[in-house]
Amino acid sequence: MDEKEKELVGRALSGDSAAFEQLILPYRRPLLILAYRMTGNMEDAMDIVQDTIIKCFQYLHRFNTDKNFRNWLFQISLNLARDALKKRHREKDLNQNCFHPDFDCPGFCCGEDAFNEEISTDLRIDINSCLSRLTARERQVFILRDLEGFSIKETARLLRLSGLSIRVNLSRARKKLREMISGKKDKSDRKGGKA
């Protein structure tokens, strides 16, 4: 945690509401994206981030300033996202919502506009659809490690899992995603050859 954040935390604790807003503002967007990746639903994500900020405001006095503020914030958000998923039985809905009937292999949107994207491959990856094919734990591990860039140790701490468990789930998630993408690529190549 840098000095500026420490100072903002101190000011926010002494009742400076502007300091709190300044403290939370840089994380507003990352929190929203994380919650969206976890739930696959923008409205749920908004609610989770809102609850995260409220909890952060209420329990800021408990925060240890020697630790990373971002990690603490993400920890709250992850817990809320997991609770929301459990409560609303989102796991099942998420899989159904993100399924693309146009394609045999889920996780890709190979519409005409997809070929105009700046991505090096000729495939446009629908990240949410890909994530929906993973188990809840694999998805959480993959999002934190690969998309958010946390280390294995940090991911383990955030998810309250062992390092070994994180490695196993990460390896499985990557394998599944690669199989999805490779399978689609093969199909796309075959289609291109026929044409």
Added chain:
Amino acid sequence: MKCQKVKEKLYLYVSSDLSSATAGRIKKHLEICPDCRKEAEEIREVLENLKLAHVRDSKRLPDWSEERWARLMYRLYDSSPERKFSQVTDFFSWKVPAFRLAIISGVIFAVIAGFFFLKIEKNRKDISIPVQVGRVHSAADEKLTAEKNPAITTAPRLPELNLKTVTPENPARNQPLSSAPRRMTSEVGKKAEHLENSTATNSFFTPGPGAAPRLSIEAEAENRPDRIEMAFTLPESGVQLVWILDRNFHIEGGKK
């Protein structure tokens, strides 16, 4: 290392999530195995594409509307008193570790116990040989007196049957102590005066309306006559026994 084993570990190798020893073995294998090297490249490419897709998709996601954000901030500022309240209740909520509650209850118990102990100790000190003028000591009184003043221990133990004390004429005795002329010039006398005054506030041993005022043993020794006669009348035979005692209750003689 076999290709099968290497391929399993490639998913972690590409992001340097393996131990240095394992990573070193895989690196050596990749140098000599083009097939595994190709697979490692493919995994890297897939991961890169996924990250790119994530970044691109994130840019397209809607952000907070200013109105919604302002509403949230307003809600937070508005609930500031609640926050202060939560800080206070936090300590007493069940989330607080049990040992903290145990410590608090222990301290409260210790304070209460200490208070009662001190009160009892104080009362015990106040008892300080409550000898009453004209009253004959009981066995318990004697014991207590002996603890406090060994000089008194020689006093004889009197029978408890039909006991009557006869004292020589002493006008000071017959008057209330407050009005009686007393020799309070000595240190002992002053102490006695002080003790007499202090007994008025002591609820435990405040004498009843008919009881004589209490004096300490030293004060009474000062006021006691030089010679005491004690008469006992036995109800069966009607015989009267008289004991003659000195001021320290030492038996000087007796008569029938």
